[in-house]
Amino acid sequence: MAKKTGVFICSGCGIGESLDVDALVKVAAKECKAPVCKTNGFLCGKEGVELIKQDIAAGELDCVLVVGCSNRVNYEAFDFGPSVVVERVNIREQVAWSQQPNDEDTQAMAEDYIRMYMAKAKTVEAPEPYIAENLSKTIMVVGGGLAGMTAAIEAAKANYQVLLVEKEAALGGWLNKVYKLAPVKAPHTELEDTNLEARIAEINDNPNIKVYTSAVIEKTAGGPGLFDVTIKQNGNEIIERAGAIVLATGAVPYNPEKLGHLGFGMSPNVITQSMFEEIAKKGTITRPSDGKEVKKIAFIQCAGSRDQEHLPYCSAACCIESIKQSLYLKEQDPEAQAYVFYKDIRSSGQYEHFYKKAQMAGVMFIKGDVTDVSEGDEGTLVIEADDLLMGDKTMADEIDLIVLANGMVPTTAFEEGVYMGLGAVAAVTEGAGEAAASCDAPAVPPATIIKSNILNLQYRQGPELPDLKYGFPDSHYICFPYETRRTGIYAAGSVRRPMDMGQSVGDGVGAALKAIQCVELTEQGAAVHPRALDISFPDFQLTRCTQCKRCTDECPFGAINEDEKGNPLINPTRCRRCSTCMGACPERIISFKNYSVPMIGNMLKAFEVPEEDEEKPRILIFACENDAIPAIDMAGISRLQLNAWIRIIPVRCLGSLSLVWINDAMSRGVDGVLLLGCKHGDDYQCHFMKGSELAEIRLSKVSETLDRLGLESERVQARTVSIMDYEVIPKMLAEFMEKIEELGPNPMKGF
Template sequence: MDKKTGVYICTGCGIGDALDIEALSKVATKESKVPVCKTHAFFCGEEGVAQIKSDIANEGVNTVVIAGCSSRVNYDVFDFGPSIILERANLREQVIWCHPEDDEDTQMMAEDNLRMSLAKAAHIDIPEGYRVENMVKTILVVGGGLTGITAALEGAKAGYKTVLVEKNPVLGGWMNSLFKQAPLKAPYSDPEEVDIASRIQEAEANPDVTIYTGAEIKEIAGAPGMFDVTIEQNGSVIKERIGSVVLATGAVPYEAGKLEHLGYGKYANVITSQAFEELAKNGKIVRPGDGKEVQSIAFLQCAGSRDGNHLPYCSSVCCVESLKQATYLKEQNPEAAIYVFNKDIRTPGQYEKLYKRVQKDGAIFVRGDVTGITEDDDKNLLIEAADVLTGATIGTEGVDLVVLATGMVPTTAFGESLDAKSDDEEKEKEEKPQGDTIIRSNLLNLAYRQGPEMPTLKYGFSDSHFICFPYETRRTGIYAAGSVRAPMDALSSIEDATGAAMKAIQCIELSELGSAVHPRVGDLSFPSFAMQRCTQCKRCTVECPFGAINEDDKFNPLPNPTRCRRCGICMGACPERIISFKNYSVPMIGNMIKAIEVPEEDEEKPRIVVFACENDAIPALDMAGINRLKYNAWVRVIPVRCLGSMSLVWIADTLSKGIDGILLLGCKHGDDYQCHFIKGSELAETRLSKVAETLDRLSLESERVRMEQVSIMDYDQIPGILDGFAERLEELGPNPYKGF
């Protein structure tokens, strides 16, 4: 498109008092030859917005550069429609709020910010979203338990057809095995009748819910909006076209046979909480060993959970389930003796009221680790435990029955071994429950190059970004819900199912528009590949965290645009620079670097380019400004979608420009990852480690390039990071390429 650029410099919020606005205007009009350049006290106000809209309508301005506040604020105010290119130069949070007023260095910083924004705007083309052919809006729900039924119903209530697939002959899952359920409503002190039957009836009666029981997923191919799903039911094959998927296959109890130290398998009257539910359903709670009516009982909490030898995590529901089961025995025999051995009692939400009721009923809570269980001649069980606080040995006289509150293991932690063709990302060595090798469940059978099942977190739970958007997984359009995602009770599972269904709907609607899903909602761009230069190195397919790139029969990358999250990691991975977006590319950032003015060496004004992740680093920099934290004015901040999109060419361009240092600010990563694109920050760190040797070989100290991990809450560390790096650069001296 032929661009006509308008630059609008805001003087409000102290900008006009701190900066030479006339000099800023000359950067636009004299240096960049911008035809329209205006100032206003508050461009975010009604009058200021009207002025910009007037220039768009009457002057033909189609590229708007606003120099004022951060792009993270007033984004709704400065929305001029999809046909207008908009770029924001941050003069407020990252310049005047962090640096002294009427200062030469502050002015130079502001002018460079404007130059970089103009350079970026010059290389932006308006993206057109990828349009799915034969788009469908049906939601597939895998798993017919409480979570799956709820997700299917919520999707249908919102007006979307849903397909529910359950491997068992009947719906209901875990809830079918319960005598009563933990309370889902006030006063939360009394167990309730299990209501799964009514939920099943509601699903079966809903015309927008198609149910396949005794069925399994044989394959899911395609991408959001156009998944092709093959279902096998009783020997017949069914094909469904699907828009998005909710994985709700739940969890199973930890294998009690591995708890021999607690007497399971050795003594007939040591049973699991699941077996206790069966006893209660049968009408009278009796000992399995001899049929004697139970007069005393001991519940052993964390049986396999919070144990480094078994399940390291808390299984969330065990305490509440034991409290619920304690009421069964008290209703049968109010004089029964109840002991609850625990590390501590965890009753999330409103379940404290159930705990208080059981306390009031006379249950004795023993805070101690069970060290041994023996049996007397009458088959009564003797328990010894170490008191958590004192270390003293405590115990009970013989009890009739011991119930082990076993933990939960997600269904994603079981199944077939990894396909040998899976990439390195999927083969990474993760800690699995029960000491298992790396395994994948046979739940979705994805036709993805990256493997047939969902990536999992270190304990086998389905991958999700549990910090910022918990239902999102590494497979775009597939959302995890319920205890397959994290240990949770029924009430939490219902809420989780509703959230996942809403995310599945959002994905469908965004895919129809050609837009990205979280975290770049609204981005219509998608990567284009200059295939004539492709060397089939496979780095883009291997490093994409979302499985958005497969391969064709000639081993060329085969992108799936609706799987793409627009992170740009493929762009940073490509050594041939053949991948770009219409609004984000290697040349675009390169020209922003070139737009920076670098003072001569004798001026003693070093320059630092900060490549800052837009998800956490940019907000942290803004927060530093909001809190008026001061740091040196040598820095020039270039926002990037993700540090994983970093091209090593940018490092070469920056150093050859004579800039003295490069700082990469990215999201934190690790087991409890925060990187919004999962692997981006980690990949950037890996790539950077390979740059150090090259820099040293070129007589450029590798210390001139540094990476730091920050979260949005680390804003108070920003001055220390920037100033500490600046001090190190002063010790190293000027970039030897300065002036060339």
């Protein structure tokens, strides 16, 4: 427990011009009984930091309150080692820069923040990392295609041991089936060889890489640093321990049998891109029907992609592959004709040079919707389309070969080799929502778990990965590419999202780097993302556990299993420190040494709530540290004026919200509570996946309680923001304040 708390107040960056710093010192030293309280005009400078270090050494302070700028800046300057707890009190961005200078309400806000953090400091403790025994730093790569081979090679180059598992008899994946590659290096105009033999040789010659071919994953248990993976190869079972896993099992073409409306199955001369690659590899491009050399070919783009009846998404690589294949034909016969029927040509980045080369080679690009494919004379084909540029009908006849760009489907949308369709995800968490209901709480929607039989995880929440969308096992698509919702497992290549060969190479490198970061931080007992370097982890007081299972149901990352009695079993290396389990627990038995229900409760009980006759309402804001706090800080940096009645408490995630906090706030006479969290839904940006959604579900229960108590449920509301929404923060607060003024003061003031 932190018994000696030093308070150090910065007066620089305009703080001293907006606030009475001496009055702040009185609040800390006299009212809050801080044994050390000093000020400095440049606290993050060398002199200011040394001032703090001297007092730590002389007074053996175990907690330091740095009162000044946001904790999002200068964090390295205020790192005094693991034994000293540092709490940052933001009176720069959230007070001095966003409130009227030298105003009594501005001063009251700054003084309240000191009271709040001094109250938190009474119970905060320095966290101790969880250091597991027999940790492994081996990187396991599942899938031996281009992305997987790249990940294995790059991790091995960094001197890490690598296990490469491939289900086929040989490495290479999709590279085994293609004739040539679209250019991945300058000048980005020439077709390139696959260099598959050289890639495989590089893997086989590297002593850091152990290869398992004709192998599948029978079982994956444990967590980062402690993955025990059972590999089945040729009837034998081998158990390997891995520190992190790269999932690079790729994608497969969309089932062309579903594309009868584009002529597939009508004629053997209507084929797919992968079939065309097989023909090109044989040397001469000929018709499947009679072996006649192809003189006229048509490529139909988005064959099933960007279609709500088939694949709603763009398959990313199809345009480049069709351009590449049209150049196959032009290389064979410059006089041959190639038509590309497209919705939009997506040749981003350097591929624009490749697109232009095809145009210069005489490839005809027609922006049109294909309306009919029929048979012509002597095995030829006829295409009718709506020309979207010319505004009329167009026809291409005497076509020797039609190639459908039929898109890609991730291998995670398969179960035991059978394509399950876009609905290939299933809620496999048994009893999800039942536990919540048993605790008189709203049911929590269970996670959708991919049914792919690839990793066969021994997780209570399901045997495979939760999907992001359409069966792709990604996580936060903006901030954390490669990350999945199972800590230590990183997706790379077209299993993560549709992509071309060049992007797959970059993806393999990126996923390997994330896996390396994971094993290194796991060894330190620290979180990888998004709370990177956080060494805290949850502590469970199991003597009070009622086995309600809400913590296991609601953990977004599968960090909690259960024993045979239903007690939670935490897997610390899986934990991302979001504290969702803490907010889920109705008995409040889950806490962190530096973040707990009582700590936040002490903070909200520490600020002053004026009486009704003072006409100074109080609005309490619980703001998530990933988007809401940065947005509020950005508003301050932009010198936008924020409402003077607010008091902000940062939370790790809105998923950690305890309903007790809202109850205590309303009981104290707080006039309104606003929850600010990351966006969720189709355009979600929640760093912890489920936090904002869970908070809103819990809020529905709060509304019922408030109504029963005679308090308007509108006093507690939730909003979602991203860091880019900082300009709307003042308006958002003003609208909420208008609603509170309409409702009037909290009738529980003074009780």
